Amino acid sequence: PRVPPSRTQFVLSEMSTPIPPTPTDLSEGGTLAIVFVTLSTFAVASLAYLKFGTLDVSNRDVYFAARNSQPWWSVMFNFFSATIGTWVFIIVPEMGTYAGSLGIIGYALATVAPLVVLDLVAPYMRRNLPQGVTLNDFVEQRFGPVMHGVLTICTLFNMFIFLVAEFTSVGGLIQVMTGLDPLAPVLGVSIVTLCYSSIGGLPVSLMTDNVQGVATIALVFVVCIGIYATIPVTSSDILATGVADATGGGAIAFVSLVISLTASNMFHAGFWQRVWSAGSDRNMRIGVAGANLLQIIVMLMVGVIGFIAVARYGDNLYFPEYVAYNSMFLLLNEMALGWRVITIIAAVCMVCSTADALQNGFAALFSSHSRVSIVAAQLITVAVNVPAIVLATMQLSVLSLFIMCNLLTVAVCTPIAMGMWTGTNPTVALVGVATGLVVVILIFVSSGVIEFNDVPTGLSMIYFSFDLRSPVLLCAFILSPTVAAIVTYFGSKMFPYEFAGFRAVGKQPVGNGAGPAGTAFVA
Numbered sequence: 001p002r003v004p005p006s007r008t009q010f011v012l013s014e015m016s017t018p019i020p021p022t023p024t025d026l027s028e029g030g031t032l033a034i035v036f037v038t039l040s041t042f043a044v045a046s047l048a049y050l051k052f053g054t055l056d057v058s059n060r061d062v063y064f065a066a067r068n069s070q071p072w073w074s075v076m077f078n079f080f081s082a083t084i085g086t087w088v089f090i091i092v093p094e095m096g097t098y099a100g101s102l103g104i105i106g107y108a109l110a111t112v113a114p115l116v117v118l119d120l121v122a123p124y125m126r127r128n129l130p131q132g133v134t135l136n137d138f139v140e141q142r143f144g145p146v147m148h149g150v151l152t153i154c155t156l157f158n159m160f161i162f163l164v165a166e167f168t169s170v171g172g173l174i175q176v177m178t179g180l181d182p183l184a185p186v187l188g189v190s191i192v193t194l195c196y197s198s199i200g201g202l203p204v205s206l207m208t209d210n211v212q213g214v215a216t217i218a219l220v221f222v223v224c225i226g227i228y229a230t231i232p233v234t235s236s237d238i239l240a241t242g243v244a245d246a247t248g249g250g251a252i253a254f255v256s257l258v259i260s261l262t263a264s265n266m267f268h269a270g271f272w273q274r275v276w277s278a279g280s281d282r283n284m285r286i287g288v289a290g291a292n293l294l295q296i297i298v299m300l301m302v303g304v305i306g307f308i309a310v311a312r313y314g315d316n317l318y319f320p321e322y323v324a325y326n327s328m329f330l331l332l333n334e335m336a337l338g339w340r341v342i343t344i345i346a347a348v349c350m351v352c353s354t355a356d357a358l359q360n361g362f363a364a365l366f367s368s369h370s371r372v373s374i375v376a377a378q379l380i381t382v383a384v385n386v387p388a389i390v391l392a393t394m395q396l397s398v399l400s401l402f403i404m405c406n407l408l409t410v411a412v413c414t415p416i417a418m419g420m421w422t423g424t425n426p427t428v429a430l431v432g433v434a435t436g437l438v439v440v441i442l443i444f445v446s447s448g449v450i451e452f453n454d455v456p457t458g459l460s461m462i463y464f465s466f467d468l469r470s471p472v473l474l475c476a477f478i479l480s481p482t483v484a485a486i487v488t489y490f491g492s493k494m495f496p497y498e499f500a501g502f503r504a505v506g507k508q509p510v511g512n513g514a515g516p517a518g519t520a521f522v523a
Helices: 028-052 060-065 072-083 088-098 100-128 135-143 145-178 183-230 235-241 248-265 269-277 281-317 324-332 337-365 374-392 398-420 426-452 455-464 471-494
Strands: none
Touching: 028 145, 028 183, 028 337, 060 183, 060 269, 060 337, 072 100, 072 183, 072 269, 072 281, 072 337, 088 100, 088 145, 088 281, 088 324, 088 337, 088 398, 100 248, 100 269, 100 281, 135 145, 135 269, 135 398, 135 426, 145 183, 145 269, 145 324, 145 337, 145 374, 145 398, 145 426, 183 269, 183 281, 183 324, 183 337, 183 374, 235 281, 248 398, 248 471, 269 337, 281 324, 324 337, 337 374, 398 426, 398 455, 398 471, 426 455, 426 471
């Protein structure tokens, strides 16, 4: 069961409003019509692009990379749309209910940090691997097949959890606001995004991201303003609860989010595809800056809704049942039907933009292997969707899914990132990855022994850590990548190695791994 965050720091009104019941004014047929009309719009737009678009998706490289084709404004909407999914409507208001202003600011900056890192490394990747598609291309050449396998497994798991979280979010939103079983909407999103992303590849995903990005910004802005104006909560009511106060717990959440999300998004193949799709390094830089600005605005606007929910419902969000993750939808259930219709349309836009980025990313993971056909890559993507849909109907905690996934990626990220240093020894880097994973396990084992006097309970908190203010999570997010980096660096000094350089497409690797000091070149 969910353990609600401690509310002792807040002054909650004894006259809190009861949680509203699920409205019955939107029928099952009406809900499905809204969902599938929105989905059909994107399907039709995709077909139109395939007929009139300028990129030839029958070309394998265009299909997976759309290389050097996107202007800065497209890069902006592509990254914004691939990042801002339906999870924003669930996790961000929930953070607002217990982590305060620092928690919300931390989450906003945490969505920005990964794109800043991508922007910094993009020139290196595009220069040294001009025919790259995902991070796997870099790792395969830099570290060899074993690390490439490790990265593939981590990336598949990370993106799978992202997909489950997105399906869970849109299904949960519709269920809370209409009472409809989430299976049909989730199936619809999966099938439609699979179809248009499989037929049109990355170019179609980029086009729909542009449309979905514009729609998301407009609709989220309208919904947030509607909640601010309609719900009878004033700024004085919010301040009286103390929910927006800057607290030590909020500071912990701030640091945890920035570290964990930066690591996690390194393992999103769809993001890396967009690095190589940018028309130039300049387009990448301007596009990322624009995407970050849009993300910060959306995250802060949605985060404030958590403050409003606390002022409106008080402890009813936590007792007798924890429903703080539905804060936004509960408020919408008090509003007129039209607001919920707009929110459902916005949610479908958001889940499609993130889902199609993931669908293309799954296929792209295997695109560097010419022996894997496009059809085979598509079938792998379909196979991944099946368990994702099943898990989504179970309505698991989206926040817990993300935390579990982030604990894996923080352990693996630093040794791989250190591959840009030519002295990083591939074998030692593998030891660094293993060490990072062991550190995560030891931290939770220690926590279990200290807090619960029970090791299995401590390990179970890898999934059941619902509170981002947890010092245990903070320790894991800081120590795991740090220790992995230290082991990799000093191990590489003990066992000297020089990377000889990246090979051009169609050529054999240069040398046997030994080259002049400090070199990293394209052969």
